[in-house]
Amino acid sequence: MTKPSMAGKHVEDGRYEQEEVQLAGRNRGTLLESLAYPITPTGMHYLLVHFDVPMAEPETWQLAITGLVSTPLTLSLDDLRQRPAVTTAVTLECAGNGRSLLHPRYVTQPWFHEAVSTARWTGIPLAPLLREAGLDDTCAELVFTGRDEGIQGGEVQFYQRSLSVAEAMDDGVLLAYEMNGEPLQPQHGFPLRLVVPGWYGMTSVKWLTKIEAVAEPFQGYQMVSSYRYSKGPDDPGEPVSHIRVRALMVPPGIPDFFSRARRLQPGLVTLQGRAWAGRVGIARVEVSVDGGSTWREAELEAPESPYSWTGWHCAWNAEPGTHTLCVRATDCAGNQQPMEPFWTRQGMGNNMVHRVGVQVE
Ligand SMILES: Nc1nc2c(c(=O)[nH]1)N[C@H]1C(S)=C(S)[C@@H](COP(=O)(O)O)O[C@H]1N2
Ligand SMILES: [Mo]
Numbered sequence: 001m002t003k004p005s006m007a008g009k010h011v012e013d014g015r016y017e018q019e020e021v022q023l024a025g026r027n028r029g030t031l032l033e034s035l036a037y038p039i040t041p042t043g044m045h046y047l048l049v050h051f052d053v054p055m056a057e058p059e060t061w062q063l064a065i066t067g068l069v070s071t072p073l074t075l076s077l078d079d080l081r082q083r084p085a086v087t088t089a090v091t092l093e094c095a096g097n098g099r100s101l102l103h104p105r106y107v108t109q110p111w112f113h114e115a116v117s118t119a120r121w122t123g124i125p126l127a128p129l130l131r132e133a134g135l136d137d138t139c140a141e142l143v144f145t146g147r148d149e150g151i152q153g154g155e156v157q158f159y160q161r162s163l164s165v166a167e168a169m170d171d172g173v174l175l176a177y178e179m180n181g182e183p184l185q186p187q188h189g190f191p192l193r194l195v196v197p198g199w200y201g202m203t204s205v206k207w208l209t210k211i212e213a214v215a216e217p218f219q220g221y222q223m224v225s226s227y228r229y230s231k232g233p234d235d236p237g238e239p240v241s242h243i244r245v246r247a248l249m250v251p252p253g254i255p256d257f258f259s260r261a262r263r264l265q266p267g268l269v270t271l272q273g274r275a276w277a278g279r280v281g282i283a284r285v286e287v288s289v290d291g292g293s294t295w296r297e298a299e300l301e302a303p304e305s306p307y308s309w310t311g312w313h314c315a316w317n318a319e320p321g322t323h324t325l326c327v328r329a330t331d332c333a334g335n336q337q338p339m340e341p342f343w344t345r346q347g348m349g350n351n352m353v354h355r356v357g358v359q360v361e
Contacts, residue, residue: 008153010104010345020110029114035250035274038304038311039089040117042180047187048094048109050159051150054207058191063175067143067213070134077191080124080175087122088172088197089308091276095200095227095240099347106347113248113354116276118308121195123176127169130211135165139213142168143220144194147207155221161205162218163196172197172279172307175208197307198242198279200349202227230345237344243278245337246351247285247312247329253358262358269316271298273354276309277331284330285312291324292339292353298327318360325356 006017016024027048034044058077065073094115099105101112130142146159167173174195177184184190189206196203202222217223223239230237250272253264275282282303286295301311312327330336341352 006107009107011107012104016110017107020107023109027109029111030117032114032248032251034117035248036272038118038308039120039180042119042182042185042188045117045119045179045188046092046094046115048115048201049148049187050152051148053187054147056147056186056191056207061191061209063192063208064210065129065133065213066210068136068139068215069213070136071132073129073133077177080177080192083124083128085122085124086174087120087178088174089118089120089304090172090195090197091116091118091243091307091309092195092201092204093243093246093276095202095348096346097246098341098350098352101352102341102343102347102350106345108346115201116246116248118274118304119179120181121174121176122178122181123174123192123195125171126173126175126194127171129175130169133213135213138215139165140216141165141214141218143210143212143214143218144205144208145210145212146205147209153221153225157221159205159207159222160218160220161203161222162214162220163203167196200227200240200243202240226346227348228344228346229348232345235345240348242280243276244342244349244351245275245277245280245282245329245331245335246354247273247275247282247327247337248354249273249287249325249327249356251356252325262356264318264358264360266318266320266360269318270313271316271325271327272311272313273327274309275300275312275327275329277329277333277335279307280335281306281332282310282329283332283334285310285314286328286330287314287316288326288328289316289323291355292326295328318358320360323358323360325358326353328353
């Protein structure tokens with residue numbers, strides 16, 4: 001007998017379905033200790049692949065810019081590499097980060113905290129290329145298509161997302177062919193991907209083959225059915241867009257292998273981590289060592305770029321006992337992370353405060 005599909009279902013308990021474990025094995029999270037690096041080493045960058053990683057032949061790869069344009073363009077990788085390149089540090093976060101902290105939880109890729117990383121992306125800005133193609137006045141959106149094909153929500157599809165003309169023309173948007181000074185690795189979009197700073201990761205389409213200018217808002221699965229802040233099955237919800245404010249902490253001390261519970265020596269400890277808020281900037285980071293009753297200010301480091309996270313650190317004199325450490329960030333628009341989970345049906349944008357339990361000997 002085949003097991004009924006769990007797609008689109010919610011579960012209450014802490015046991016994970018085989019499909020979730022299978023997805024977790026494919027889509028690695030970053031290691032929280034990697035938050036000590038301002039730029040995540042490539043092999044520690046989180047990964048999210050909906051379908052299969054496609055095989056790509058760089059010699060024959062082409063990017064087509066089509067649809068409502070005066071000059072349709074077909075560009076090889078060499079064509080793209082001959083244009084003036086830029087390199088920017090960008091923090092990417094999966095919109096589903098924090099999903100598994102919710103009750104009930106949506107059965108899909110089960111992230112706790114680990115779906116965020118920062119890389120230096122090298123490529124060419126998208127705006128000049130779109131100007132060269134000449135967008136028609138009737139163009140409302142650009143649809144970005146990846147080479148990877150699969151089935152989701154019963155629909156056979158290439159992975160596709162769209163942006164409005166203004167969003168696509170925004171300064172930071174890149175067609176990237178390098179990550180941390182090396183050609184993209186296959187799983188991160190080799191040979192070419194979109195990088196849209198400040199937006200949750202689903203927008204940064206990997207294995208990019210086509211950019212199509214269209215007159216109407218694109219109704220693809222990844223736009224209208226997925227990536228929605230919906231509260232119930234009949235609520236379409238607002239579309240997920242920019243990354244919400246969040247901070248994470250490098251768990252201090254040493255871990256228990258199985259539970260990952262932390263143990264620490266008494267004395268002075270430097271708590272540290274990273275905070276980010278899409279394109280808004282971080283105004284403050286606070287740390288609590290008593291489960292959120294009292295807060296102290298952390299010191300902020302300068303971010304490498306307007307699109308990358310901000311380092312923070314804070315000294316703590318650890319006294320024997322059991323403590324719940326918390327970190328919370330506030331962005332420059334005044335948004336502050338909530339102590340309680342931000343529940344949506346698909347588990348999107350749950351930026352609740354990060355808590356780390358420690359036992360001081
Ligand atoms: N073509 C394609 N692009 C994609 C995806 C995908 O499955 N296919 N996943 C998206 C999602 S949901 C995220 S969070 C980011 C993850 O990028 P990374 O794997 O390089 O960290 O890629 C996005 N781009
Ligand atoms: Mo994602």
